[in-house]
Amino acid sequence: MKSITFLMHNIYALGGTVKAVTELANSLSNKGHHVEIISIFRAADRPYFELDKKIIVKTLIDYRLKPQNIGSIVMNRLNRYTPFFKPTHLSQYEPGLNQFSSYIERKVIKAIKHVNTDVFVGTRASFNILIAQYHNSNVTTVGMEHMNLDAYPKTYQYEIIKAYNQLDAITTLTSIDQQKYQQCITTPIYTVPNIINVQRLHITKENRIISAGRLEYEKGFDILIESIHRIQNTIRQAHFKVELYGDGQEREKLQQLINNYKLADIITLHPATQHLNEKLAQSKITVVPSRNEGFGMVILEAMAQDNVVISFKDTVGPSSLITTGVNGYLADYQDVNSLAKYIDIAINHINHSDNMIKEGHLTVEQYSSDKVYEEFISSIS
CATH class of the missing domain: 3.40.50.2000 (Glycogen Phosphorylase B;)
Incomplete structure (x- = not known):
């Protein structure tokens, strides 16, 4: 070998x-x-x-x-x-x-x-x-x-x-x-592609929206905060909370944005965690608002934990993984209103998302360790 x-x-x-x-x-x-x-x-x-x-x-x-x-x-x-x-x-x-x-x-x-x-x-x-x-x-x-x-x-x-x-x-x-x-x-x-190798955790779901990654401009957390600002009344009425996990140069800027919009009661900013799968297992919706995303491991990890996933069109990774209305949603690229619309849709249809979650599981299966191993070996043979 x-x-x-x-x-x-x-x-x-x-x-x-x-x-x-x-x-x-x-x-x-x-x-x-x-x-x-x-x-x-x-x-x-x-x-x-x-x-x-x-x-x-x-x-x-x-x-x-x-x-x-x-x-x-x-x-x-x-x-x-x-x-x-x-x-x-x-x-x-x-x-x-x-x-x-x-x-x-x-x-x-x-x-x-x-x-x-x-x-x-x-x-x-x-x-x-x-x-x-x-x-x-x-x-x-x-x-x-x-x-x-x-x-x-x-x-x-x-x-x-x-x-x-x-x-x-x-x-x-x-x-x-x-x-x-x-x-x-x-x-x-x-x-x-990247390997997705996570165990599905059976944890009681809560009304949470999760986003995770480096707190840098390209990851688009500012866009997510702006979109939550547009639909904050929906978020509150549905009793949802938004949790952002990550570390990086944008932390203070993002926290200031949250404070300026008076969203601290529904959006919390947390350090990066080694227990992201547990956080995903407890949540219902995951948003990946990246301006650029080569693949999107968080998308697959969220699908594995029965989340409805939302990201952007015209980003190579998410566009390769998500088909809108089938296994998730793709909002118009960098469009705050479009992202807000799909978060709103996901919240209002969360109790009728079983088929979307099943399709997400089928997507995850395509990135198993054995399948990716064979593809890598083919590249060096």
Whole structure:
């Protein structure tokens, strides 16, 4: 069986990519593959999601406050005070560029050159670009995409396309994105969606609307709050509450929006939780208001927990998972009134949503561990 290495930003932190790669790595390990994960950063004692004990995790920069880590921490922080320590090979479009220094960049490139498993998988565009440049020639290289192509700036797209032509395979989360890449590059492209591997919890449902994710602009929580503002009387009369779970730069701005609209009695903002499935199991409706969503794990997790799910048209992930009126609802893209309308519809039809929930279960079954494993193996065969 083929051995596989994943290059990750931080396997110890919460994130959709972290969860997706963890599930795939566990599936591969359970099937008998030797799996290694290179985590560039580490600031916790354990990976955020549970990893199979046979999986080997190698860390390049350990931020835990221990004497042996002081040198690495200091070296990386120098890039904040002098341009001489800025990275020069990492793409300038890397979203977490300010976390990198030339010191870390050298460590990453060295690690890439020394990977000797059969397959080497990058898990974000900037890492895939480095792998294309510096990989061992005996290794099969895979660029795993967790973003859709149109979400990148045009100049970044050119950089990505040039590098991806030097890789052995590309995987996308949806067939829609697969087709877009096929128009640009000659490298074989495969659709390998995320694994949904959750147990349905039998918990008493309450009148709750849930939304969860990073509190960043692209996740659209401001749109959700605006839409709740439009139908606040309906929410109150139906005795529903809205709960938002996540951490990020927009927290204060979102809380201020809630306060300004005097919605604190029906909308509460909570930190990110490792018990999201329990929260979903207790709720009836889940809203994913993202401006951009490459896949939408929360959508599948919500369907698995018998939620009616609402998201936006023209976002690649949700549009690939939801058919309006069948297994959920798709509102017009970024349209506050349209989103409010579908939340209103969901609330008023919540006692007649059994067929929609059953269709959601059928959707979830398409993303089982065994099915996604076979699709990934096909991409590296």
